[in-house]
Amino acid sequence: MPPAIHPVDLLQVLRQQRLTPAIVFLTSRRACDEAIASFEHRHVPIPTTRSAAITQVLDKMIAEYPSITNHPLIPTVQDYGVAAHHAGHLPSWKIAIEELMRQGCLDAVFATTTLAAGVDFPARTVVITQSSVRKDRDIMELTVNEIQQLAGRGGRRGKDYVGFVVVTPSPYIDLGPIANGLTNHPEPIDSQFVVSYPMVLNLLKAHTIDHIQPILQKSFSQFQLNQRADAYETKLDEVETQLETYGQRECADWIAQWQSFTLAKKRRSHHRLKTRHDPPEVSAQLAFLTPGRVVELSREHAIVLRQYRSRGQGYAMLTIIRNGGSIVEYPANAVTAVIDEIIDIAEAKKFPWSTPQSLEHAIETLENFPTRLRRLPIRVDQDGTENPILTETLSDEFPCPTCPSRPACQKDHPQAWKLRQEEHRLTKTIHALRTELWHRFQQHVEVLQQFGYLTPTCQLTPEGDWARLIRINHSLLITELIRMGAFDGIKASLLAGVLASIAHDDDRPASFHGRHPALVTTLGQVRKVAHSLAAYEEPPLLRWDIAAIADRWIDESTLPWNDLIHSTSMAEGDIYRLLARTLEYLSQLHGLRATHPGLADVARDAMDLMRRDVLQELP
Amino acid sequence: MTNDTLATQLAGLPVRLLHHLAKKRVPRHFRMGKNRLIQSLLTLSPDQQAEVAAALASLLQESAHLPKPEKPEKPAKPQRPPDTPSRQSPPHQRQTVPAEPAISTKALFEGIGVPSPQPFKPDDWQEEAIDRLVTNDVILSVPTGSGKTYVAVEAMRRAIEAERTVIYTSPLKALSNTKLTEFSQMFGADQVGILTGDRRDNPQAPILIMTTEILRNLLYDAASGEIDLRLDTLGLIILDESQFLADRERGVVWEETIIFAPAQSRLLLLSASIGNPDEVAAWISSIRSTSCHLIHHRNRSVPLRAAYLDPSSRLAPFFRTRDIAHGKGFVLHPETNRLFANYEEQTLGPRRR
Ligand SMILES: Nc1ncnc2c1ncn2[C@@H]1O[C@H](COP(=O)(O)OP(=O)(O)OP(=O)(O)O)[C@@H](O)[C@H]1O
Ligand SMILES: [Mg+2]
Numbered sequence: 021m022p023p024a025i026h027p028v029d030l031l032q033v034l035r036q037q038r039l040t041p042a043i044v045f046l047t048s049r050r051a052c053d054e055a056i057a058s059f060e061h062r063h064v065p066i067p068t069t070r071s072a073a074i075t076q077v078l079d080k081m082i083a084e085y086p087s088i089t090n091h092p093l094i095p096t097v098q099d100y101g102v103a104a105h106h107a108g109h110l111p112s113w114k115i116a117i118e119e120l121m122r123q124g125c126l127d128a129v130f131a132t133t134t135l136a137a138g139v140d141f142p143a144r145t146v147v148i149t150q151s152s153v154r155k156d157r158d159i160m161e162l163t164v165n166e167i168q169q170l171a172g173r174g175g176r177r178g179k180d181y182v183g184f185v186v187v188t189p190s191p192y193i194d195l196g197p198i199a200n201g202l203t204n205h206p207e208p209i210d211s212q213f214v215v216s217y218p219m220v221l222n223l224l225k226a227h228t229i230d231h232i233q234p235i236l237q238k239s240f241s242q243f244q245l246n247q248r249a250d251a252y253e254t255k256l257d258e259v260e261t262q263l264e265t266y267g268q269r270e271c272a273d274w275i276a277q278w279q280s281f282t283l284a285k286k287r288r289s290h291h292r293l294k295t296r297h298d299p300p301e302v303s304a305q306l307a308f309l310t311p312g313r314v315v316e317l318s319r320e321h322a323i324v325l326r327q328y329r330s331r332g333q334g335y336a337m338l339t340i341i342r343n344g345g346s347i348v349e350y351p352a353n354a355v356t357a358v359i360d361e362i363i364d365i366a367e368a369k370k371f372p373w374s375t376p377q378s379l380e381h382a383i384e385t386l387e388n389f390p391t392r393l394r395r396l397p398i399r400v401d402q403d404g405t406e407n408p409i410l411t412e413t414l415s416d417e418f419p420c421p422t423c424p425s426r427p428a429c430q431k432d433h434p435q436a437w438k439l440r441q442e443e444h445r446l447t448k449t450i451h452a453l454r455t456e457l458w459h460r461f462q463q464h465v466e467v468l469q470q471f472g473y474l475t476p477t478c479q480l481t482p483e484g485d486w487a488r489l490i491r492i493n494h495s496l497l498i499t500e501l502i503r504m505g506a507f508d509g510i511k512a513s514l515l516a517g518v519l520a521s522i523a524h525d526d527d528r529p530a531s532f533h534g535r536h537p538a539l540v541t542t543l544g545q546v547r548k549v550a551h552s553l554a555a556y557e558e559p560p561l562l563r564w565d566i567a568a569i570a571d572r573w574i575d576e577s578t579l580p581w582n583d584l585i586h587s588t589s590m591a592e593g594d595i596y597r598l599l600a601r602t603l604e605y606l607s608q609l610h611g612l613r614a615t616h617p618g619l620a621d622v623a624r625d626a627m628d629l630m631r632r633d634v635l636q637e638l639p
Numbered sequence: 640m641t642n643d644t645l646a647t648q649l650a651g652l653p654v655r656l657l658h659h660l661a662k663k664r665v666p667r668h669f670r671m672g673k674n675r676l677i678q679s680l681l682t683l684s685p686d687q688q689a690e691v692a693a694a695l696a697s698l699l700q701e702s703a704h705l706p707k708p709e710k711p712e713k714p715a716k717p718q719r720p721p722d723t724p725s726r727q728s729p730p731h732q733r734q735t736v737p738a739e740p741a742i743s744t745k746a747l748f749e750g751i752g753v754p755s756p757q758p759f760k761p762d763d764w765q766e767e768a769i770d771r772l773v774t775n776d777v778i779l780s781v782p783t784g785s786g787k788t789y790v791a792v793e794a795m796r797r798a799i800e801a802e803r804t805v806i807y808t809s810p811l812k813a814l815s816n817t818k819l820t821e822f823s824q825m826f827g828a829d830q831v832g833i834l835t836g837d838r839r840d841n842p843q844a845p846i847l848i849m850t851t852e853i854l855r856n857l858l859y860d861a862a863s864g865e866i867d868l869r870l871d872t873l874g875l876i877i878l879d880e881s882q883f884l885a886d887r888e889r890g891v892v893w894e895e896t897i898i899f900a901p902a903q904s905r906l907l908l909l910s911a912s913i914g915n916p917d918e919v920a921a922w923i924s925s926i927r928s929t930s931c932h933l934i935h936h937r938n939r940s941v942p943l944r945a946a947y948l949d950p951s952s953r954l955a956p957f958f959r960t961r962d963i964a965h966g967k968g969f970v971l972h973p974e975t976n977r978l979f980a981n982y983e984e985q986t987l988g989p990r991r992r
Contacts, residue, residue, distance in 0.1 A: 033952050
């Protein structure tokens with residue numbers, strides 16, 4: 021049996037069952053293109069009357085978008101009534117295909133799953149061939165939201181009594197996730213709020229620093245963090261009520277007192293036990309790394325079974341269980357994030373430190389985790405006194421041995437101490453949740469102060485006042501380059517090339533012949549600056565082949581579009597997007613005309629030169 | 640250990656442990672059901688089989704100390720495709736096999752056709768949304784293809800009648816272009832403008848289309864005193880595809896836009912179905928001067944059915960029932976189960992070696 025149905029056979033079945041027009045979602049652009057090509061091989065043309073209808077619509081589209089006049093796929097569309105629709109195509113071509121679909125001229129469009137939101141046209145039938153997609157180098161299962169986005173294109177209001185989803189297998193399919201996606205409730209969405217340098221500058225342009233916190237409070241992010249914090253508040257109340265039941269003792273804080281007393285006793289008996297000074301990030305986390313806590317270790321999730329100190333050096337160590345069930349010892353500093361999730365673990369006195377049932381439960385939980393879990397924000401205390409209870413001075417003199425409360429303290433302490441630690445942990449968590457955004461904002465403020473965009477009192481310096489207008493990715497790199505004069509007297513084509521390589525964040529290879537020395541030297545300098553800023557902003561890829569494409573398009577102002585796209589292996593649609601994005605970046609530089617008239621003029625020139633041919637068809 | 644004893648021992652294990660044994664040994668084991676897993680474990684190389692036997696022995700030893708599981712592994716679950724790993728969805732989300740017989744393929748494809756043209760009559764939820772927008776912000780979270788655009792267009796019409804301007808944002812330039820054409824046809828080309836990073840076509844028009852990033856930038860400029868006059872008369876902001884709020888890279892732009900949207904403008908968020916529209920509505924209510932009204936339903940205006948198509952061109956109903964039920968679990972059609980098991984058998988089988 022073939023691993024997947026042949027596209028021509030697929031369409032034949034769909035036609036037989038009156039399931040056309042259909043959108044067929046495939047795994048890759050190439051799969052879409054090959055599907056179209058296979059219609060030519062098998063040569064199953066549509067009736068000429070239908071071809072004529074397609075030609076008519078296409079002619080109208082060509083009148084509007086001349087760039088598609090000689091599009092190589094026109095004959096296929098006309099003869100077979102099928103088309104491909106993916107990001108490798110020009111927007112104008114995609115618009116033409118969408119129009120053909122809306123007019124009901126096509127039987128099938130083969131599209132990639134990755135950009136379901138961009139497929140804004142309906143059909144009678146949607147064909148799904150995969151249950152996972154490639155995202156940032158990982159294979160990820162489609163979410164319920166995504167499957168419903170795909171399936172939702174099936175059934176046109178007013179044109180269909182009923183719509184269909186046809187599931188047909190490919191090597192990338194499992195039926196479970198698809199069935200689940202079709203029937204289940206979509207996932208709740210989470211805020212993805214991030215603080216950026218332009219955000220800080222723009223907020224501080226309009227408001228003084230003491231008005232910022234209330235503004236951050238308005239974010240969906242804070243709204244969701246507050247809901248989590250509220251849930252913890254309720255827990256904290258419970259813990260505090262439980263602690264109250266112990267009533268009054270001789271001393272004010274008997275729990276801490278008894279703890280110090282027992283620690284001191286222990287010290288005396290084993291004097292080799294050292295307390296080690298952990299780095300602040302580690303000690304801030306330690307209180308949270310208790311049995312049952314879910315943590316992130318570089319790329320995987322794991323569950324803590326126990327926390328202990330290594331024998332020799334006294335490093336903070338963890339015993340954890342990983343997905344698949346292996347139990348491993350890790351230094352606590354290997355934990356990359358603490359997850360806001362604790363599972364019930366019954367502890368045991370010896371390896372594997374918890375009961376077999378708990379282990380089973382842990383393994384099962386790990387297997388069922390969704391890929392994205394909420395992290396717990398953890399504030400690192402700069403002053404170092406991470407745990408006021410533990411850093412209580414251990415004096416040698418304790419009233420405990422003779423205290424009348426002693427029997428009660430001795431009896432209650434283990435439970436009370438646990439509660440006290442829980443109280444401490446909850447308080448810290450709540451604090452971190454409530455102040456996380458503000459904290460992140462402050463970190464960005466500090467960087468901007470260090471670079472001279474903000475005054476010590478958090479007002480915009482003259483530099484900050486123009487820098488706030490650069491509201492794109494890699495804004496710090498761009499403003500720093502401007503400040504150090506890297507763009508002074510630069511050629512329009514070179515400026516566009518540099519910006520293109522800053523804007524482009526795809527590392528798929530694209531061969532391009534046309535490397536020239538000026539470009540390579542300039543990019544070398546930019547790369548140096550980008551790396552010097554790496555601690556504050558992720559450096560862009562800065563590919564010279566990408567820069568060369570933009571550079572050439574501007575430099576050779578009579579170069580036809582087709583010649584440009586044939587000089588690289590990059591898809592037409594990708595080049596278009598690259599140049600469109602470069603235009604956006606250039607327009608931001610043009611926005612600096614009040615303070616940097618020379619640079620703004622060069623940017624304007626570059627934009628004017630760029631906006632020709634295909635690039636001026638659409639706004 | 641002979642193959643037979645190994646086989647019986649494997650058969651006694653829960654599927655989860657079989658997957659555990661198959662990890663790193665059987666390619667794509669996660670797609671296999673119990674029988675297939677056992678088979679592939681038994682056809683491993685002698686070396687690997689010895690490993691499996693050893694791992695199995697230690698597993699069995701461990702489990703000897705365990706209390707017996709309360710509920711025995713169910714012998715067979717005909718409703719689950721044999722190749723669906725059990726972790727895909729918790730068992731409680733699946734239905735038990737209902738009493739009615741499974742639907743036939745013929746019945747699945749009954750009723751296909753084009754309805755005769757009907758005079759346009761807005762749905763109740765569409766009218767509700769338009770009415771509510773007079774006084775409230777509105778989130779419209781309804782299935783794809785239901786007619787959100789109608790609400791947007793009517794709301795725009797009313798705003799223009801009241802001499803207010805409208806900003807319409809979409810996440811993708813491609814969608815902006817489509818909407819430009821669509822709205823120009825409805826309102827007249829002079830009534831619609833578009834703003835992109837470097838181009839302003841008809842920027843004085845009462846309806847302006849732009850990406851959400853551009854609107855965010857306008858709002859920042861307005862906040863810092865460089866007032867863009869249009870914002871004073873801005874009556875309505877429409878955020879299409881606002882489920883982008885959850886986009887990893889760009890979601891923050893939607894948040895900024897909503898936070899800084901002028902108080903006098905109404906917000907209309909159009910969204911595909913998301914899990915927590917009520918939470919988004921509660922958030923917007925908590926930061927804006929009027930409350931945000933949520934319109935949310937999951938009823939598709941055109942019902943959807945699902946079919947399974949085998950590479951051999953055979954068709955079968957995907958689910959046991961004709962219509963796709965929501966939130967009640969699912970039962971795959973027995974024929975689909977059979978065809979898919981067969982497909983897996985044939986496509987995975989030879990590749991293993
Ligand atoms: N009340 C109605 N009666 C009949 N048809 C309608 C009604 N409302 C909208 N439609 C039609 O439904 C179709 C889909 O509408 P629309 O494009 O607005 O969907 P949508 O909700 O925006 O979907 P998407 O999630 O894909 O953006 C359009 O062709 C429209 O004319
Ligand atoms: Mg829409």
